[in-house]
Amino acid sequence: MAAGCTTEGLADALRAAARVISEHRDELIRLDRAIGDGDHGENMNRGFTAMVSKLDTSEPASPAAVLKLAASTLISTVGGAAGPLYGTAFLRAAAAVGDAAELDPPLLAKALQAALEGVVARGKAAVGDKTMVDALTPAVAAAESVAVTGGDVASVLAAAAEAAEQGAESTVPLVARKGRASYLGERSAGHLDPGARSTALLLRTFAGSAR
């Protein structure tokens, strides 16, 4: 979001995210192989690659349109648990931003909040269940407190990324209660949750784009 949270800024942030996901594909596969089925990196990479093609061929006219394009591409290409969850997150964010031409810090925080609500509505996970919710929940809280105290878009996203990274790390000792890792019971402890890791990666990329 070199150009801020404009239509173009959002599209650039998603392109950057696609590059980061592709760089971290193998890491996400490795994390998911340990406590899941080893496809998270491949799924996310497939989805974000498809998203970049769509961004290249269509011209979404508003921030909401960019977010909707992201949502529908992820839903129709990722599959697995992550597809509908990230898809819903982007869909709810799109609804939250309405027809704004640019997201200011409060609207950005609201969009992040809506994304989290979407993930929870679909996946029914709470903090501590060892999922992406463990990264997204503290990220939303941090974004809000920076936005409320007058921080700019860059600092809102930086705070969100920082909190998401800590939230992701916090999943390591947890015993999973949602998703595939929950089948492992106690054996899921001692591993980083792949979805929490991808959430942290996305937010860190968005923060980098906004600087």
Next chain:
Amino acid sequence: MAAGCTTEGLADALRAAARVISEHRDELIRLDRAIGDGDHGENMNRGFTAMVSKLDTSEPASPAAVLKLAASTLISTVGGAAGPLYGTAFLRAAAAVGDAAELDPPLLAKALQAALEGVVARGKAAVGDKTMVDALTPAVAAAESVAVTGGDVASVLAAAAEAAEQGAESTVPLVARKGRASYLGERSAGHLDPGARSTALLLRTFAGSAR
């Protein structure tokens, strides 16, 4: 054949052979795994174990009866190539000894010759094809020449065993032209033929029994 080539001596020799085959079961499997299908030691061991049970429960009344019992047990329990080949060998030997109560050196040599003819009649292998024929052929020749020059049973068998061992060793560089090893073409060279090895083991045991 502590008691010579009598009915009892032959039965004892076969019991000793069963022990030797069982001790060498894994070696024969290993040899067969290299250029065949890895079952020769198991097949022979199954057959000789069954033969000992039959010797224990029936009382064959003549050398020919002992050899027939050996033949029919091997035919009905070994399977594979070795079952019919060794079975035929013992069957032809039984026919050759007729109703003799004890095998003198010429009759012993004749029995070995008949055994070889049986193997060749069934399997159509010639010397140099990398089969048991490479062990049995020189063994028969050696037995005959010792018998002709007045050697006793023990020296006939010792000569046969010695020649069989050399014959078995001679299979190492050969490219197989019969049996499973022939499918390997050039890759069969450099390995000892398992059937030649078992023939040498049997003759060495018979020689030991006769001492």
Next chain:
Amino acid sequence: MKKIINDPATVVADALRGMAAAHPDLLDVQYDPAVVVRADAPVSRKVAVISGGGSGHEPLHGGFVGRGMLDAACPGAVFTSPTPDQVRAAIARTDGGAGALLIVKNYTGDVLNFETAAELAAVDGVEVRSVVIDDDVAVKDSLYTAGRRGVGGTVLLEKIVGAAAERGVDLDGCEALARKVIGQVRSMGLALSACTVPHAGEPSFTLADDEMELGIGIHGEPGRQRVPVGPASELVPALLDPIVEDLPFAEGDRVLLFTNGMGGTPLIELYLAHGIAERLLAERGIVVERRLVGPYITSLEMQGMSLTLLKLDDELIDLWDAPVHTPALRWGL
């Protein structure tokens, strides 16, 4: 990783092309989105029975498309649930005016994607019901898990509901029947080796020569416990006892026993295990009236097996015996 494939990214589409070539009389395969449809779809006034899930479990689900079983299957990427558009396309392609029943294995991804598809199909004007199968007794169904997984029971469910739909049973009837089957089918599995997902390139776990995973699912994941391998006489009851005790199955019950291979275990071992399971059930006075033995719901080349027990009554026996003609299951036709 040694596999007979070209590119990990195109494995599913490449295999679908081979399936289409192998069964031109039975299947109509679409590629974008990927759906395997029975050749004579839509069948007018018949409930469309649709399932799907990640690929790598073949013959499940595409191998069960055909007369008397599934109308369509939606193959996701390997071990990845399909996307809603695949399911939506399957519904659109097979809707004969009597609605569609979605058979969903209980995994978060499958449940979410089929849920979205059902919402979309409702918008398209098709009446859609979903049932979720969760027959794996290795997982406790509690607040602390995503619930039990759908495993071997899925094959039996698809056969029985498919037979009912073929006979003209309506959507309510098919749904009720599906819930009945789900209520009385239980499974459990074990792995002697891991499998390698093509895009991952490495085995999902590594086992020592004397170890196995007990209580596995069908996605190459480790099981509930890593335990020493024993002889078949111990392995079979390690699967069967928890199954029998879970429902529970009791003396006098009539059952279908399904001995399933995970993909890399040869039939000789499956039959051997099946024989033991039959004897153990006989000892408990449980009467095996039907059986299925073979690799029907697999995890790529994983070595291992699962057992499934379905409680039977005359209705279910009749539906099990009904004619079926699919690539992987065929009788009476």
Next chain:
Amino acid sequence: MKKIINDPATVVADALRGMAAAHPDLLDVQYDPAVVVRADAPVSRKVAVISGGGSGHEPLHGGFVGRGMLDAACPGAVFTSPTPDQVRAAIARTDGGAGALLIVKNYTGDVLNFETAAELAAVDGVEVRSVVIDDDVAVKDSLYTAGRRGVGGTVLLEKIVGAAAERGVDLDGCEALARKVIGQVRSMGLALSACTVPHAGEPSFTLADDEMELGIGIHGEPGRQRVPVGPASELVPALLDPIVEDLPFAEGDRVLLFTNGMGGTPLIELYLAHGIAERLLAERGIVVERRLVGPYITSLEMQGMSLTLLKLDDELIDLWDAPVHTPALRWGL
């Protein structure tokens, strides 16, 4: 060695017990000597079609016993041809007064043991004929080998001759038909991994991660050549080209394409390979009219595949399509 077995020495008998339990309606299993017989044998005035060989190739041969295919199968120890008494017992049990046809795969052990059995059966007063199948193009049929091996073509031969016998074709007719099929069927296989014979306890060979064996038989032995593994687009023609060029199969020929798994290769890879083979044949103008895809003649848990091509005419198509009801192959019944 990790296997679902009890004792290597009893694997075959233990598996037969499971097979008998799994198919009570189809099979009658005898244990000493071991013979798998179709439940309604002997069928009066029908030629008895009998085959057999070492175990470890399941479903071959026991899985092909039943109406429209084999009357009996003689399972030897793992990878070891059966003994003459097994074959003699099979003949005695299935002789319906029209004689017996023995289908023998060309291995020294099989040929010798079936030969002895045929001699014994003649003494028993049954007219017996034998045919030897040798369809493996990987082995040159010359003075320097035991001749070509019998591999995948065996499955097709048993189906087609079984159908003819079921229709009442006499012994001469069945024998002539078998020779015709043998004359126009060719196969070749490859292995990506070895298998472990239970009594041996160790794999029959070891391959590096980038190696495969080309031109294998079905007994876990190494192939004619050890070569680098390539993508499926190279593996499939490496099998298909030698097959096509051997008979040769020519433009316009009508064929049955059989894509067989060696036991440890999952169906997704077999379908993928099958799709490639169909495309390559189409490019040559060879018309695939029938196909079979799956693990039908295996080497325990070996990973790998084989391709078999049978030249068809109306007679063979009609016999292939004829009803069959066995544990492993079933249609029309």
